[in-house]
Amino acid sequence: MAAGEMQVRTVSSYPVTAGTVYHAFSDTAGVVAERIGIRWLNASGTEISITWSLTTAGASAGWHRVSVAGVAPVGATQAQVLLSSTEVGAAVSHFWENVYLGLPIRTQGNLLPFGTESFEIDTSGWGVAANATISRQVPVMSWAVDAYTAGGHTLAMTVTANGNASVLAVDRPTVTPGVEYMAYAYLQPPTSGSTAWIELRFYDASGTQIAAQKSTLAAPGTGMYRQRASLIAPSNAATCSVAAGLDSATAGQVLRLETVVVVVAPEFAAGSILTYGASSFEQGVSGWTTASGVATLARTTPWGDTYFEGSYSLAVTSTTATTSTIRSGRFPAGAAAGLNFRAQVLAHTGAGSWPTVTVKIRWYDASNTDLGVSTGTSYAVPSGSWYVLPSDAVAPANATQAAMELVVIAGATNSVLHLDLLSLWQVLPQTAVNPVDDGGYVELTLRELPLDFLISVYRITPDGARSLVRGGSGLIDRQKVTSDLMVIQDHEAPLGVLLYYYVEIYNASGGFASSRSSVGTMLTLADINECWLKDPGNPQRNLKVVVQAAPDWDQPVQQSVQRIRGRRNAVVLSGVRGGLEGELAVSTRSDEERLALRLLLGSGNILLWQASPGLGVDDMYVAVGGVKEGRVGRLAQEPWRTWTLPMTAVDMPVTTAVNGSAGRTWQDVVTEFDTCADVLVVYGTCEDLLLDRRTG
Structure with a gap:
């Protein structure tokens, strides 16, 4: 073909509903810039309009993403995907792969709507907070093939004059006081030395800002880096928002944002009382202090240098070969007296040596009186890998608060110890069963599962027969562990039979690691009729x-x-x-x-x-x-x-998986729909809402 614009489109057209937002993206590679579009058609197949993305800011022979989203116009019943590039010569190939057209793919649990999380429609979800202008840009960026919430348009904040500049999300989603939230976004700073940041903000019912947590990016370059900020919503918090910006910026500098999210902060162990900030150190040392000794505490730098989770860890540096004690802040533990708690830390030797690291729990009563510290468990931390260091302790009388405490002994001058993924939780049975007779199922709870390992779950009946238990991905047979807590509802458990569950755990390469069994349980049916x-x-x-x-x-x-x-x-x-x-x-x-x-x-x-x-x-x-x-x-x-x-x-169906919400919660429904009437238009039944089966 000759030089000039080259367009291709899908042969088929696909049904759409007017007034609904649709999203299209593709991965692409070529020698010129490109764009993607959605072509809207009416019932007779006549074109109504085309929603085009911006053209990429450059060209790349490496795979990168283009993306666009828009509202289906009035009269639209069908849509096609358009791919476009303007070649400068004949016989030039442009490559496209991984093409998608459908409803917007957004981060589940995000309090912010798709238009604010992503910038594929416009920038209406954002406003200028100080000294900046807002636009959209499509930088050439490579993303993982299954990173479906990223890629395409970014929000570009351009600094107007020398000084601080910032932008702020317009949305004010509702929050629950006392719950810890986490905000994150990909930031692309103009230079590696730029002070780029993200901030989670809370507001009261009158709209007055009452709390904020800023998290500054320690950029190793000028790529896209995900930065996190977390904070517990104050007692009078009603809503929240997210801000981002540059400090001491130069006029004309550009900060780009991608995939902005606010979610309930994750727990690294189910029931952990430590905050996300005090566990992962994404925004600093988060209340950790040196109680005695010469050790200094700091967040590792730069971004991505040393970490196990997120992008940073806590660096404990001892200039001398001596003992130091470091301690977290206090966290509410409830009526803890007499209950067993476990403190756990991941440790890594960054420099020198650490022959002894003792993990302890310090207890406090409701008036913050120190009730003493547990004996603790001591470990030597070899060089090389990250090591899990757990320690159990029973809370003393009157204990309602707890802190993690580490006594670390450096074996050489200028030794550095990295800590990450810290947790402190009440120890509950690793395996528990609960027969729910009214529902006709047994609830199996598995705790303290090793992440990224593989798991098989069997139901064992008195005759010794083994049957795999069914889960959300089919029969649970060497499925990957994605959470340390797994709750399974076994709806195929037999009635009136004393049964138990047997669990096999394998490492990521498939080697057998451990097993566990539950106690016996029985389902009953009250009425034999x-x-x-x-x-x-x-x-x-x-x-x-x-x-x-x-x-x-x-x-x-x-x-x-x-x-x-x-x-x-x-x-x-x-x-x-x-x-x-x-x-x-x-x-x-x-x-x-x-x-x-x-x-x-x-x-x-x-x-x-x-x-x-x-x-x-x-x-x-x-x-x-x-x-x-x-x-x-x-x-x-x-x-x-x-x-x-x-x-x-017939035989038991072996490929059938248990349908469910696939991680969706009511928060996703509240974020996507303004009123109950909007929900009724989209979903025909409550089951359709549960399974996210939309009309049209």
Whole structure:
């Protein structure tokens, strides 16, 4: 082809709903700059308009992302993706990969809406706080192929005059007092020496700022670096926002922002009482002090130099080969007296040697009186890797607060010890079970799981049979551990049987690491006249119904009968006898049960039938054929219905996963929709809302 603009578009057009925001992106590489667009079509296939991204600020032969988002215009029913580049010569290739068109992909749990987190639509979610102008730019940036919340447009803050400059998110999402929140964003400073920062701000009900936490980037260069800031919302906090800026900047300098997020701060161990700041050191030493000795404390620098989580760690430096004691701030532990707590730290020798590091817990009462410190557990920290150092202690009488305390002995002058991922929590059983009879499931709780390891979970019945337990990604068989806490609802646990759970844990390379078992537990069904009908992939549809009559089973078999002349008995060629087939008669007692059974049967999925033990019926996976629904009596207002369910026994579905919200919470719904009416337009049922199945 000749030089000039080159455009390609998807052959198919895809259904869209007018007034809804859609997002398109692609990874690309070439010798010129490029852009991406969404082409909106009406019902007859005629083009209404095109929403184009800005053209990238440069060209790159390396893979980089282009992206755009926009509202489908009035009359739009279909859309196509457009890819465009203006080549300067003939026979030049431009490469595209990983193309997406759909609803916006945003960070789950983010208090900020898509338009404020990302800048693919415009900059309306942001305003100038001081000495700056705002625009959008598309720098050439490489991102991981699955980093779907990043790439494309960035917010560009241009400094107007020499001095400090900043921008502020317009949105004021609601917060809960006493909850710790974390804000983060990718920052691209104009120079490695620039003082770029992000700040989490809290406001009271009148809109007055009442608290803030600034986190300054120690940039190693001029790339994109994710910087975090965290703070507990004050008692009078109502809303929050995020600011970013440059201090002592020069006129014309540009700070770029990408993927701005505010979420509830994560816990490194379930139930840890330490704040995120005191655990990860992303914004400084966060209340840690030297109680005795010569050790100095500082956040490592620059960004990404030494860390286990986030981008920084705490650097403990001892100029002499002596003992020092360092201590965190105090944190509320509740009515801790007599309870076992665990302090845990990850340690790494950065320089010199550390022959002894003792991990302790110091206790305080409600009036901040020091109640003493635990004996602690001592470790030697070799060079090389990061090492986990745990220590347990029982809280004394009247203890309501606790602090972590480390006694560190340097083995050489100018020794440096790095600390990260600190936690302090009440020790609860590693494995716990709770039968929920009304729900027909057993809740299995697994604590203190090693991150990034692999896990298999089995249900063990008295006959010794092992069955894998089902989870959100299918049967839990060497699945990756993504959280130290896992709560599993086993809806396929048998009724009236004493069972327990056996867990196998493997390291990331697949080698066996450890195992654990639960105590025994049993599910019961109070009324023997009832049975459970369950959808293994959609437990929210599970239903108890009244049994009218159990099936009379057929066991079909394929046979061929050959009658040989002159021989009394026939020759019969027989296949394997098939599974059970029969009709289960059940009743529903209310309109709600009737609608629920229709929903359960409507999908045609394989179901699990469970009856009370002792009735001669085993738990059975069944396929249900054509259903008959009848009335009881002649009164129209009678709510009871009779159902005849033709069932065929089948094998347990092994590829089915438990459907769920996939991490979505009510916070995501509140962020995306302004009113309940907006939700009703998008979701037809509560289940659609749970599974994020949108109309149109």
